[in-house]
Amino acid sequence: xxxxxxxxxxxxxxxxxxxxxxxxxxxxxxxxxxxxxxxxxxxxxxxxxxxxxxxxxxxxxxxxxxxxxxxxxxxxxxxxxxxxxxxxxxxxxxxxxxxxxxxxxxxxxxxxxxxxxxxxxxxxxxxxxxxxxxxxxxxxxxxxxxxxxxxxxxxxxxxxxxxxxxxxxxxxxxxxxxxxxxxxxxxxxxxxxxxxxxxxxxxxxxxxxxxxxxxxxxxxxxxxxxxxxxxxxxxxxxxxxxxxxxxxxxxxxxxxxxxxxxxxxxxxxxxxxxxx
Amino acid sequence: xxxxxxxxxxxxxxxxxxxxxxxxxxxxxxxxxxxxxxxxxxxxxxxxxxxxxxxxxxxxxxxxxxxxxxxxxxxxxxxxxxxxxxxxxxxxxxxxxxxxxxxxxxxxxxxxxxxxxxxxxxxxxxxxxxxxxxxxxxxxxxxxxxxxxxxxxxxxxxxxxxxxxxxxxxxxxxxxxxxxxxxxxxxxxxxxxxxxxxxxxxxxxxxxxxxxxxxxxxxxxxxxxxxxxxxxxxxxxxxxxxxxxxxxxxxxxx
Numbered sequence: 001x002x003x004x005x006x007x008x009x010x011x012x013x014x015x016x017x018x019x020x021x022x023x024x025x026x027x028x029x030x031x032x033x034x035x036x037x038x039x040x041x042x043x044x045x046x047x048x049x050x051x052x053x054x055x056x057x058x059x060x061x062x063x064x065x066x067x068x069x070x071x072x073x074x075x076x077x078x079x080x081x082x083x084x085x086x087x088x089x090x091x092x093x094x095x096x097x098x099x100x101x102x103x104x105x106x107x108x109x110x111x112x113x114x115x116x117x118x119x120x121x122x123x124x125x126x127x128x129x130x131x132x133x134x135x136x137x138x139x140x141x142x143x144x145x146x147x148x149x150x151x152x153x154x155x156x157x158x159x160x161x162x163x164x165x166x167x168x169x170x171x172x173x174x175x176x177x178x179x180x181x182x183x184x185x186x187x188x189x190x191x192x193x194x195x196x197x198x199x200x201x202x203x204x205x206x207x208x209x210x211x212x213x214x215x216x217x218x219x220x221x222x223x224x225x226x227x228x229x230x231x232x233x234x235x236x237x238x239x240x241x242x243x244x245x246x247x248x249x250x251x252x253x254x255x256x257x258x259x260x261x262x263x264x265x266x267x268x269x270x271x272x273x274x275x276x
Numbered sequence: 277x278x279x280x281x282x283x284x285x286x287x288x289x290x291x292x293x294x295x296x297x298x299x300x301x302x303x304x305x306x307x308x309x310x311x312x313x314x315x316x317x318x319x320x321x322x323x324x325x326x327x328x329x330x331x332x333x334x335x336x337x338x339x340x341x342x343x344x345x346x347x348x349x350x351x352x353x354x355x356x357x358x359x360x361x362x363x364x365x366x367x368x369x370x371x372x373x374x375x376x377x378x379x380x381x382x383x384x385x386x387x388x389x390x391x392x393x394x395x396x397x398x399x400x401x402x403x404x405x406x407x408x409x410x411x412x413x414x415x416x417x418x419x420x421x422x423x424x425x426x427x428x429x430x431x432x433x434x435x436x437x438x439x440x441x442x443x444x445x446x447x448x449x450x451x452x453x454x455x456x457x458x459x460x461x462x463x464x465x466x467x468x469x470x471x472x473x474x475x476x477x478x479x480x481x482x483x484x485x486x487x488x489x490x491x492x493x494x495x496x497x498x499x500x501x502x503x504x505x506x507x508x509x510x511x512x513x514x515x516x517x518x519x520x521x522x523x524x525x526x527x528x529x530x
Contacts, residue, residue: 057371087371093364
């Protein structure tokens, strides 16, 4: 307790409620996310994940309850919260008319950073988009667009990053690329709150997992804590069959041979390693 | 804070100007319809219209044509704003530490730039068709000022449409009545040639006083009370549309 700053949770949500007319989307949500961790908010479609993310990123006001992000109250100090976060929404928020590089320069300028061009070039390189950097974003594949989207979110190194269903609609290779990025981020001390409806995604990435159901968090814990909720595992002998995903990834290569950009020189993760 | 509003608005205006430069057809389509109307009225209908003044018909109808140009041009602002809000980019901007009003101002300034280019193209064609004026620099500046005010007023109406539209078609539909308004004004025929109630409407709607003012300025004639009525209309529409747009915007982003 000597350095309160370090122990202060990056996100603290207390009793958040939100209704849209008669629809009670959030009915009192509580959780905390410790700094530098990956927190997965798991829930089916319509569980209120996006609503919660929109409240935490100051796009929507809660009806009741309080939330602080990076120590700032989202209702009282939205400006400070916006300085501390970045949001990657459910649909890739890139400007399709601009090139990939112009998109990055635009965000760097809006974050009032010096030398936006250099920042853009660094990120293009890091996300394997250097070749595509001078093409319009409308010509990008789904995976490239998502990479650009996440790259735009990282400009200015915000301490808290919200990823709302970051891999929905992506092919398996692109999913793995996003996962690698998220792990890298957390490795650098960034707090990541991600929402997902894919159980395996939460299992692979998250330090803690919360299940949002009917407007409340019904469980919150580490993966092993959640697993203990069920009766202990029984030992069964099952023939190990490769899953279709294993086959697919083995055939096309884990990061894909047909990517338009292959200059992943500084990629810290071995390119061919399957995630399992 | 003020410097940040200006800086952010500048960056975002640069973005939407780039959109226009990458699809210059939006400016061309804005200019094509008024040019076609101008050709139609000057070379087909014009011979049958008695304006009661000695000036050439192209001189007579150019002010109305310029207003039609702007009225059709602002539809693109509603369209672009609507598309921004549909895509995720609008939410990204809102979740960033930027001055929130700059998102709207960028669209407004872009509208101004695009419409002035379209207006310049239409004036160029009018010159080829025989439009002549001896207007002084001061008169031209006054005309430019009125056209800028007109563009701003209509653009803020376009912002309302863009913010509250439910579909792409709905976003630009508001401009049709605006394009039509000059036809029931002094833009193409003198209002006293119209039947009573129509003439009353034509004489008391904003376009007539604006058209008369621009016409007088270009012909170097005194504009009388028209200029003050025109300015009152323009400033009034601008203030009301701006207030509405900001109120709707606040509701959308909170």
